[in-house]
Amino acid sequence: MRVALFITCVNDTLFPGTGKAVVSLLRRLGCEVDFPAAQTCCGQMHVNTGYRDEGVRLARHFTEVFAGYDAVVAPSGSCAAMVREQYPKLVRPGSRGATAVAEVAPKVHELSEFLIDVLKVDDVGAYFPHRVTYHPTCHSLRGLHLGDRPTRLLQNVRGLELVELPAAQECCGFGGTFAVKNPAVSAAMGADKVRNVLGTGAEVLCAADNSCLMHIGGTLNRQRTGVRIMHLAEILAATEEAQ
Amino acid sequence: MSAREEILAKVRRAVAGAPETSVPRGYRMSNQVSDLVGLFAERVDDYRAVVHVVPAAEVPGRLAELVGERRMIVPEGLPADWPRGIGGTSVAELDAADGVLTGCAVAIAETGTIVLDTGPGQGRRAQTLVPDYHLCVVRADQIVSGVPEAVARLDPARPLTWISGPSATSDIELNRVEGVHGPRTLEVVIST
Amino acid sequence: MSSTFLGMPGSFPKNAAKAVQNSQLRYNLRKATHTIRGKRANVVGELPDWQELRAAGKAIKDETLRHLDRYLVQMEEAVTRAGGHVHWARDADEANRIVGELIKATGETEVVKVKSMATQEIGLNEALAAQGVTAYETDLAELIVQLGDDFPSHILVPAIHRNRAEIREIFLDKMEKVPEGLTDEPRALAEAARLHLRERFLKSKVAISGANFMVAETGTLVVLESEGNGRMCLTLPETLISVVGIEKLLPAWRDLEVFLQLLPRSSTGERMNPYTSMWTGSVEGQDFHLVLLDNGRTDVLADEVGRQALRCIRCSACLNVCPVYERAGGHAYGSVYPGPIGAILTPQLRGMSSELDASLPYASSLCGACFEACPVAIDIPEVLVDLRAKVRHKPAERAGMRVAGWILNDQVRLAKAQRLATRFRKLVPKRLPGPLSAWTDTRDLPDIPEESFRDWWERNERA
Numbered sequence: 016m017r018v019a020l021f022i023t024c025v026n027d028t029l030f031p032g033t034g035k036a037v038v039s040l041l042r043r044l045g046c047e048v049d050f051p052a053a054q055t056c057c058g059q060m061h062v063n064t065g066y067r068d069e070g071v072r073l074a075r076h077f078t079e080v081f082a083g084y085d086a087v088v089a090p091s092g093s094c095a096a097m098v099r100e101q102y103p104k105l106v107r108p109g110s111r112g113a114t115a116v117a118e119v120a121p122k123v124h125e126l127s128e129f130l131i132d133v134l135k136v137d138d139v140g141a142y143f144p145h146r147v148t149y150h151p152t153c154h155s156l157r158g159l160h161l162g163d164r165p166t167r168l169l170q171n172v173r174g175l176e177l178v179e180l181p182a183a184q185e186c187c188g189f190g191g192t193f194a195v196k197n198p199a200v201s202a203a204m205g206a207d208k209v210r211n212v213l214g215t216g217a218e219v220l221c222a223a224d225n226s227c228l229m230h231i232g233g234t235l236n237r238q239r240t241g242v243r244i245m246h247l248a249e250i251l252a253a254t255e256e257a258q
Numbered sequence: 259m260s261a262r263e264e265i266l267a268k269v270r271r272a273v274a275g276a277p278e279t280s281v282p283r284g285y286r287m288s289n290q291v292s293d294l295v296g297l298f299a300e301r302v303d304d305y306r307a308v309v310h311v312v313p314a315a316e317v318p319g320r321l322a323e324l325v326g327e328r329r330m331i332v333p334e335g336l337p338a339d340w341p342r343g344i345g346g347t348s349v350a351e352l353d354a355a356d357g358v359l360t361g362c363a364v365a366i367a368e369t370g371t372i373v374l375d376t377g378p379g380q381g382r383r384a385q386t387l388v389p390d391y392h393l394c395v396v397r398a399d400q401i402v403s404g405v406p407e408a409v410a411r412l413d414p415a416r417p418l419t420w421i422s423g424p425s426a427t428s429d430i431e432l433n434r435v436e437g438v439h440g441p442r443t444l445e446v447v448i449s450t
Numbered sequence: 451m452s453s454t455f456l457g458m459p460g461s462f463p464k465n466a467a468k469a470v471q472n473s474q475l476r477y478n479l480r481k482a483t484h485t486i487r488g489k490r491a492n493v494v495g496e497l498p499d500w501q502e503l504r505a506a507g508k509a510i511k512d513e514t515l516r517h518l519d520r521y522l523v524q525m526e527e528a529v530t531r532a533g534g535h536v537h538w539a540r541d542a543d544e545a546n547r548i549v550g551e552l553i554k555a556t557g558e559t560e561v562v563k564v565k566s567m568a569t570q571e572i573g574l575n576e577a578l579a580a581q582g583v584t585a586y587e588t589d590l591a592e593l594i595v596q597l598g599d600d601f602p603s604h605i606l607v608p609a610i611h612r613n614r615a616e617i618r619e620i621f622l623d624k625m626e627k628v629p630e631g632l633t634d635e636p637r638a639l640a641e642a643a644r645l646h647l648r649e650r651f652l653k654s655k656v657a658i659s660g661a662n663f664m665v666a667e668t669g670t671l672v673v674l675e676s677e678g679n680g681r682m683c684l685t686l687p688e689t690l691i692s693v694v695g696i697e698k699l700l701p702a703w704r705d706l707e708v709f710l711q712l713l714p715r716s717s718t719g720e721r722m723n724p725y726t727s728m729w730t731g732s733v734e735g736q737d738f739h740l741v742l743l744d745n746g747r748t749d750v751l752a753d754e755v756g757r758q759a760l761r762c763i764r765c766s767a768c769l770n771v772c773p774v775y776e777r778a779g780g781h782a783y784g785s786v787y788p789g790p791i792g793a794i795l796t797p798q799l800r801g802m803s804s805e806l807d808a809s810l811p812y813a814s815s816l817c818g819a820c821f822e823a824c825p826v827a828i829d830i831p832e833v834l835v836d837l838r839a840k841v842r843h844k845p846a847e848r849a850g851m852r853v854a855g856w857i858l859n860d861q862v863r864l865a866k867a868q869r870l871a872t873r874f875r876k877l878v879p880k881r882l883p884g885p886l887s888a889w890t891d892t893r894d895l896p897d898i899p900e901e902s903f904r905d906w907w908e909r910n911e912r913a
Contacts, residue, residue: 022903024858028868029896031903038911050907056858061851063816065838069855076859104832157818186773190815197813198888199467203476203777204815205892233893261538261744262526265696268748269519276516276754281509284502285708301721349652349686369722382734383685383727387678388652406707414668414703415532417733420710420726425678428718429591429607430614430636432482432489438590438640439647440678440725 016134017047019084021077021123023094024056030225036252037090037126043252044134053080059097062105064192071105071112078102078115086133087123090248092155092223095125100158125155125223126248127164137167142255144174147245148217150208150231152224153186165223165247172250178215182207189230205234213240223247289403294367295448298401301370305423306436307444317395317449321359324393324445328356331385335378336361340395352384357391358441363418365401366408370423372396372446373408375416383417392441394421398450455601455784461809466778475779478613486770489719490823496721497711506708508827511761514666514699515751521666521699522742528669532731534738539693541745542572548741549574549658549691550581556689558583558656564673564680565589566660567605567764568693568743570786571799574658585658586650588679590643597624603780603788605766606717611779614639640677647679657683661694662763663709664740667702670730671740674713674723684727685734693741696748697760709763712825717765746799755836759794761826766791768820768830774813783810790820794833802841811837861904868902875900 018041022034041048058073077098081087089095099120106112130136149169155161169177188194188204195201208231212220220235222228225246232244259267291297299309312320318339325341331352332343336359343359346352361379362372372394374380386392402408412418425440436442469475494500514521526536539545553561561578563569563585575585575596587596594609595602598620602608609617614634621628621639625646632642659680663672671692673680684690700709714723732738751757769775769789780788784806785796793810802808811834814820820830843851857863875898881890889895901909 024864027864027903028871029898031899031901031906034903035906050904050911052904052908052912053861055861055864058858061855063835063838064851065811065835065841065843066848066851066855067839069851069859072855072859101835153815153817153819157822184819186815186817186819188773188815190817193812193815195885195888197463197466197774197815198891199463199470200774200777201815202892203470204773229896230893233889233895236894237892261540261544264540265538265742265744265748266519266522268744269522269696269751272748272752272757273516273518279509279512279516281513282502282505285499285506285711286502304721305724353652366722371722376734383681387681387685405711406704409704409707409710414665414670414728415730417730418726418728419681420722420728422720422722422724424724425676426724427590427636427640427677428486429589429594429609429677430617430639431478432486432607432610432718433636434718434720435636435640437637438644438677438679439588439651439682 016045016086017049018086018088019081020048020050021054021081021087021089021094022050023089023091025226026090029229030246033090033225033246033248036246036248037088040139040248040252041088044136044139051080057094057097059094060191062101067105074102074105075112078119081119081123082115084122086129087119088126088129089123090126090223090246091225092125092152092159092161093226095123096154096158098123125159125161127161127168127223128159130168131164138171139168139251141251141253142173143250143253145218146176146178146216147219147221147250148178148180148212148215149183150180150187150220150222150227151183152222152227155223156184161223168247168251169221173255175250178217180215181211187227187231189227191226194230205230209234209238209240212242217242219243219245221245221247221250286404287406289368291367291403294401294403295398295450298365298367298370299448301367302423302446305370307423307446309446309448311448311450314449317447320447321393321395324447325359328391330393331355331358331381331389333360333379333381333385347382347385349384349388352388355389357393358386358389359393360386361395362400364408364411365396366405367401368404371408372421373412374419374421375412377416383419386419387440390441391443391445393445393447395447395449398448455786459806460784461805462778462782462813463809465782465784466813469779469782470777475611476777478611479776479779482607482610483770483776486719490716490767490770493715493719493721497715503708503711504825504827507712507825508761510700510705510708511826514701515697515757515760518696518699518751521701522696524666525664525669525699528666529731529740532669534669534731534740537739537741539741539743539745545572545693545741545743545745546574546577549693550578550583552689552691552739553578553583553656554581556656560584560586560654561656561658562586562588562650562654562683562687564657564659564675564683565592566658566693567786568660568695569658570602572693572743572745574693588647588651588683590640590677593643594620597621601781602786604769605764605787605789611781651682651686654687656689656691657687659683659690659692661692661698662713663706664694664699665703665706666699668730670703670728672706672726672728674726676718676724678725681725681727684729687736689737691739691741693743695743713763713765716767716823716825750798753798756794756798756833758828759791759798759833761828762791762795763826765825767823767825771819771823773817773819774815778813783813790814790830791828794830794837797837802837808841811841865902865904869905871898872900872902
């Protein structure tokens, strides 16, 4: 199967390792991966901060770049939710933009959705001998309704001990520009999330969104906790041979 | 332009061209409950009201026991063999009484609710409010399974009071405690 | 005399920053909201048809709003037919004037009140005070707020920010007759409130209420409550004046079968609240007046996205599940409508010209917990995002977002920006200057990688 990787601007710029992990994972599972070079950003930051015109331009760009692919995979619940849930609200019903969105949006999958729903695998043959806890990010949980897809994948990783995160469904406090517009509340939410993470005794905090992980991880680092953050793709890409 | 005309005009302008809607009613209109009396008794008990399930023939005797020495308000329209009460409709008289004995219009098993509609044997609304003790008799055939059936049985032209347990408040740390302004004790006799 | 929020200075981030430092407040709110979350989840989980009820609730409210003109007229006719009087108020001033005149006609100078969001919204107590009328709040939490000369901080439990010890202090300080040896047991505090208000209930001639629902078909008003203070006010006084927002209508009597399931379970987390009163027109000889209040609602109705906020039945489930509300508290929102629903309702009712009101649409991480909990499916995140697009942005932010948009809209520009960041990656300070210090005050920045993904792909895969 030929799939297009939508890396997302945050991963592209700050977390290239996640992109490399997606490529190696999908190839291991027999996919042909393409990276449309013209891709940039889904427009979520602009739309959600109140800059709809800029956001709509980016959305238009996205639908042009990814038109014609059978499947688009994004290692981000938040960006996938933006395309699938919010794009249809940005366009006028019956407009050309609406047609373009209706064409592309349903083909955009968050990574764990793509693995389980499209490729029909919940054991990707990974090996990761560590104690891991998983934070379901808000947009993957309540936007995409990923349910237990990510944890099913993690449970089937050889050597991995998955420990439950208390109050897992609570927002970490990132929220895009919320983190800088309401820093006090954002930090208080992050501190509570970190406390819960530390309580699990996990070595690694995993999630399907690097943006949230950047916020929680930034707090974990500032507190010198020693807990690492890892994107779901990076754990699923890890194999025994690679260790 | 009057306030009425202005508000109505603004509403009409605001919704002009808005899409029409239809209401999906896919929820349960009634529930399969094998033991209505049992469920109702359990749910009333959950509110920390006192519940007695009593065969119809024994109700007068049991009421007499429960009333005991209390000076009760007993509205008109109740069976002749039930305890006699004192009259009273003024606030002062009601405040001086020890309690009130009534029947009801309908009861809801799923929510443990009693509804009064000021019909025979239920008195005016103040009569079931001011006295601190409310003894209410529910006939088994008055119990319905859920809210939709109760709404269908009631007459909106009558003043209605839905009662689910004794008066209570959750205003202190969102914890429910019983006993504020309404009757602090609710005792329910289910006549079977 | 409780205070009013109107003209409150500050902004949500500033107010919230102060609130999160208040550990007592944080503790009280956390305890209360987590208690109610558990209760709500239990009683909602008990109903197998919750989602069907929710869909029906949403649709019934949409139908009400779509033909609000028709239902208002129908309501007016039904109430009038049943011996009641209907008044229409365009705004707060008009409503306050109508209520003041009605009270004046009775010759009374004291009135008792059932907890009502609409009368808080219009500042009725303050307006009546200016006309020489004292309004006594009778709901326990409202009483705590009123006695403490405080602001409400929650829709359902306005004194949620106070714990039992603080409530005891307020009672000892402000009540005329306090039972001897008053402890901070909730039962004892409730008993103190009973004694404090009993006499007033029994002698009051005029009461003021709101309503949870009005049924257009029958002219019936519905008030849900717990303590019995509502029944006291609605039943005993000779005159009853109800001030109700025009969006509180339901088309038909049977629609109550939906809302009497949705509201108690969403709000206090009970299968049913202790008392619900329903009355139609003038009952048992009482003189009844209904004041239909607009006060900005028709403007909200005109907004295609924002009008869904008018579906709100004031259950406060969205507050109880909101991580931002839990930490910032209700006062930070500077409105009688705090929390997620307040963040979309207040800016629509009041406009966004003040710094505070313009900051409210941003008082959310868009986590979506509110939407999930809402019994009438108000997509609060959607409305927040829509309002953010209508806020007047600060020039510096606007410029920054324009530049970011320009860079992100083109792969070449994006790649250049990435390479620039990569080249100077060692020079990025641990603490950023200006508004970005908001990030680095509590969090480390991620390391900027040696190479962006697109450059890596170009180098390894494109060849």
